Amino acid sequence: MGLKVLGKGCIIIELRKHMTNPVETDISLDEAKSAEPEVVLTPAEEAMLKTMIEHNVFYGHSKSRTNPKMRPFVLSAKSGVQIVDLMKTMSQLDKAVAMVKDKVRLGGSVLFVGTTPATKFIVKETAQRLQMPYVTTRWLGGTLTNFKTILTRINHFKKLEEDKVAGRLQKYTKKERVMIDVELSKLDRFFRGIVGLDKLPSAVVITELGDGEIAAREAKLTKIPAVAFVNTNRDPDLVKYPIASNDRNSKSVAFLLSHIEKAVVEGRVAKEADAAKLAEKAKAPAVK
Numbered sequence: 001m002g003l004k005v006l007g008k009g010c011i012i013i014e015l016r017k018h019m020t021n022p023v024e025t026d027i028s029l030d031e032a033k034s035a036e037p038e039v040v041l042t043p044a045e046e047a048m049l050k051t052m053i054e055h056n057v058f059y060g061h062s063k064s065r066t067n068p069k070m071r072p073f074v075l076s077a078k079s080g081v082q083i084v085d086l087m088k089t090m091s092q093l094d095k096a097v098a099m100v101k102d103k104v105r106l107g108g109s110v111l112f113v114g115t116t117p118a119t120k121f122i123v124k125e126t127a128q129r130l131q132m133p134y135v136t137t138r139w140l141g142g143t144l145t146n147f148k149t150i151l152t153r154i155n156h157f158k159k160l161e162e163d164k165v166a167g168r169l170q171k172y173t174k175k176e177r178v179m180i181d182v183e184l185s186k187l188d189r190f191f192r193g194i195v196g197l198d199k200l201p202s203a204v205v206i207t208e209l210g211d212g213e214i215a216a217r218e219a220k221l222t223k224i225p226a227v228a229f230v231n232t233n234r235d236p237d238l239v240k241y242p243i244a245s246n247d248r249n250s251k252s253v254a255f256l257l258s259h260i261e262k263a264v265v266e267g268r269v270a271k272e273a274d275a276a277k278l279a280e281k282a283k284a285p286a287v288k
Contacts, residue, residue, distance in 0.1 A: 139214050
């Protein structure tokens with residue numbers, strides 16, 4: 001009851017409704033209609049698929065730029081443009097969401113990384129709403145692999161800010177204060193998003209693997225599970241939780257991040273519920 005068969009052909013037909021660019025609309029309807037049904041979806045899954053299509057998650061890169069490792073995640077290729085297999089995207093997103101929720105439930109933090117002009121503001125706003133660390137400027141090498149040094153710089157930044165607010169910088173000459181302000185501006189640019197990070201994050205979310213490749217490699221070296229939105233021109237093996245998707249479009253990135261955000265919120269709720277249960281258990285009289 002409630003299950004609906006939706007195969008590759010049906011997905012292609014649905015995609016055509018949202019492809020307004022004439023160059024990208026020549027997927028054959030005969031090919032689509034003749035395709036055998038392959039997937040059984042619940043109404044919720046069907047709605048999720050249509051929502052992903054509406055948010056342009058399916059757009060890949062040009063066929064000539066395809067990374068061979070991403071071929072299993074490509075549904076079709078027409079007019080030189082790759083179309084991401086959203087059924088696989090849905091499965092990957094579910095796994096990433098479950099991991100993030102579990103990490104937060106255990107008290108861990110999630111570091112959000114997104115430095116491209118199209119997505120950096122979305123990343124920053126999402127992380128700030130969640131009160132989680134973020135990087136939206138250039139990734140500093142060693143942020144994860146040399147965290148001890150990074151933490152020293154963070155503490156230095158915090159100390160300078162505190163001294164300025166408290167008026168303790170007035171003892172310096174005007175020229176020295178100007179130099180300190182310049183240093184503070186630079187530190188603010190690179191460390192503002194991670195100023196609250198006092199230990200390594202439990203997970204990393206990267207919205208684009210081009211600029212985020214170093215972050216992905218550092219997460220792998222430090223054995224921190226990383227989620228990444230991976231377009232068809234990137235290497236999905238760089239992260240433990242790749243999500244095949246359109247990483248260049250703000251609507252697509254915002255949609256995927258909304259699900260990660262929901263996972264963080266649910267993880268916190270579950271953590272509070274666990275704490276409440278432990279408190280109740282501690283209050284209960286011991287059974288003799």
